[in-house]
Amino acid sequence: MGRVKIEIKKITNKNYLKATYSKRRKGLCGKATDLSRLTGCQIAIIVFSPGSRLFLFGHPSAETVIDRFLAQQAPCTDNDHEDESFESIHGVDDREDLENNQEEYKQEEDEMKDAKVNFWWDELVGEQLELHELIQYKTLLNKLRENVARKLQDMNRRELCTIDFFWKEHIHRC
Amino acid sequence: MGRVKIEIKKITNKNYLKATYSKRRKGLCGKATDLSRLTGCQIAIIVFSPGSRLFLFGHPSAETVIDRFLAQQAPCTDNDHEDESFESIHGVDDREDLENNQEEYKQEEDEMKDAKVNFWWDELVGEQLELHELIQYKTLLNKLRENVARKLQDMNRRELCTIDFFWKEHIHRC
DNA sequence: GCATCTATGTATAAGCG
């Protein structure tokens, strides 16, 4: 959409590339704003420029929409199922045995250091923490998420795709 | 850009709204594809429709770009600083005192149940876990992130904006 | 709802300051 038709392929001239990047990124955000205003949808756009600079855009804000997306990604988030899913991680699938012997359960709980994690964050978020403390937690949390995500990427790609499909088959895509 | 000029405000007619949503969302993705191909940038677009349906688009994939964004969000992710930031969470700011008395440090460490979390996930990600276990962890992790994000949102908005600015002043925005 | 058509408003390529 200009004086001449251009081919949609990687621009080699650096100055030209930067100009096009700025112009079209701006145009993209304008389109996103229009779409949001016309339909009332929420949009987030994340761009990493050729020089790896991060650019964010969103309505109501990029972070709001990204958080909403992340919250939705968990396939099982009801409180009713949290304990269950956590136990299955640690191989504590036989719940009846534990319920029949509270003493043994407590002992086993003490032996499983990892099991405390589940309660750790439940208590954490329930407490009245200072803002900077929450932000520090968020930092650790993002780091952990990154590590787990890397671990997942390292694993068998086909297997991962299957799971991904199961997870996300309800998501529309272009 | 059509037969008549339209005002950019919320469309009330439902059928018309859906049609416009589909057309313009498609157009937006086309623009994003062009931008990515022309400049080599990475893009993710997250949209929640008026009916709260999730739509994802991205190059190379929405998830790839979102993960890259999340990984970058942690202001302090080197291993060298993890212990430091973690201690500051728990108010253990006076490090010299602890270094002068290893015994006391160990004792205090034992008393801080929360402190184990830091080591928990370090060990976790280092181990050879099954895919489904990782996915379960990811589930818990997303839930935790959601809780912390909600907590942050509940807090004083002005204070939060200040912190956000400090965190993200390097991010370009429209 | 989705594809197609056509007229028309918009985004933008190239150029200049």
Next chain:
DNA sequence: TCGCTTATACATAGATG
């Protein structure tokens, strides 16, 4: 790196199947 200009390609409003 910006902003502005202009000619032109493109996106899309409305209509139809």
